[in-house]
Amino acid sequence: xxxxxxxxxxxxxxxxxxxxxxxxxxxxxxxxxxxxxxxxxxxxxxxxxxxxxxxxxxxxxxxxxxxxxxxxxxxxxx
Numbered sequence: 750x751x752x753x754x755x756x757x758x759x760x761x762x763x764x765x766x767x768x769x770x771x772x773x774x775x776x777x778x779x780x781x782x783x784x785x786x787x788x789x790x791x792x793x794x795x796x797x798x799x800x801x802x803x804x805x806x807x808x809x810x811x812x813x814x815x816x817x818x819x820x821x822x823x824x825x826x827x
Contacts, residue, residue: 756782756818786814 791810
């Protein structure tokens with residue numbers, strides 16, 4: 750999955766350098782933005798009294814995450 754498809758890394762950390770001198774680098778690893786969005790959506794679905802199968806929750810959580818990434822890329826359009 751490419752950077753654009755998964756939103757990149759959710760929590761990139763500074764690797765070092767000096768931002769004012771233009772040599773500041775971000776060390777990117779860990780959970781993707783897509784995974785982070787899916788996790789948040791999954792928590793919401795798991796918090797209701799209705800019982801869903803794990804497969805349904807996972808499928809819907811990633812569908813919501815993909816929709817959020819798409820909306821984020823397209824921006825607000827009234």
